[in-house]
Amino acid sequence: MAIASLLQPNIEGTGTWAGSLLIGTGLTAGVVAASWLTAAALGIAVGLARTSRRAVIAAPARAWIELFRNVPLLVQFLIWYYALPEAWPGFKQALMRLDVPVGQAAIAVLCLGLFTSARVAEQVRAGLLAVAPGQALAARALGLREGQVLWRVLLPQALRRVLPPLTSESMNLVKNSSVALAIGLPELFLRSKDMGESTGDYVTAFGVAVLLYAALAFAVNRAMVKAERAVALPGTVGAGRS
């Protein structure tokens, strides 16, 4: 029964449901990868700004974090996709210029990226605060400029500390990407739901989706653990293990 429903033709007429689910998995993986990069870049910048002693820099960073952390992801999706284009014609025109699925994917990356960036920023802030204060003092005593202190001494140590919590945040990103079904992005979950509706075999459709999500989360986990080991400092517990 399971195999039979996977081999039925999908609603788009582009092949079987098995193929459709795999394409959805690819789309989910692509959206996750792009939003991960967005979240990492913005998260590091906002996390750095958050620890600044100057209120003009720290306050907007704090507002950014609270804004993207305290509104549910679904509501953020609805605002990005439905409310913002109404309120801002320029945004609507930019969105209209793209094909519908491309626009949906772009919104998903933007929305998931900013949502996750707030969480990354909090981790980066905690990582920076956990670096021993003597490190910055020693770097300044050696004559490094403020930018160098940050870039060469504090950030490399802080980011290593951030990697383990970032691993679980990255796996959350895989799960969170399924909320994009609310704006109609044909990612893995939406396709498995369509398959259930069309074939009546929700058990197989959802069962396969669970396995594919687990596979994606596992891949993300492996990649993060590899990264952790690659950058582990000699002499620490994480070094030299493979």
Add this chain to the structure above:
Amino acid sequence: MGPIDWADLAAVWPLLLKGLLYTLRLTLVAGVGGTLLGVLLAVARLSHARWLSRAAQIYVDAMRSIPLVLVLFGVYLLGPQLLQWILASDYPPLIGADRAAYVTFVLFEAAYFCEIVRAGIVGLPRGQSDAALALGLTPRQAMRLVLLPQALRHMLPVLLTQLIVLFQDVSLVGLINATDLVAAAEKIAQRDNTMVTMYGTVGVVYLVVSLALSQGVGALGRRLAIPR
């Protein structure tokens, strides 16, 4: 963001309030139910009976690796089939969006609450359970009278923070046609073509409530901290 249209809002606020009350009720019930089930799971997870501990672990790991929307739709669409099979009845019983929502959030949150409770118990000094057992308490009494009360005090702030996460997660129930705050706003927005006002308002409501709650949890955490 464009301005919120107050006239539009004034006309529909009772519907939004009804949605917000549904959201709060679901959060509270699932929070209490999830905590109770979570404590049971944590105790099972720490049990010396290997099969019990293993079963609890599999449940928790599985729940935490599946997207919430998948659990939500799974319960909503497959729950009736499962019940039909268990009850061996001739037709699948109707469970409806409301009951599916309550069941989903209790089952899903319990896995997260379990990990919080377990961390709270495991984090206690070893001497606490040794001393309790040395005083002649049974393992069950040691758990109920000595370990759980201390662990609960330690983890109350984390539990409450998870409750705020739950409050935000509940927004997903609109996807299976339960009418929470977001779904109420969605219906009105589509009927009146007032996307900006409706979604903007919902965003502000969530922002204000979540921020206020997390401030409260922070203050409580500082009061509850056990001086060392």
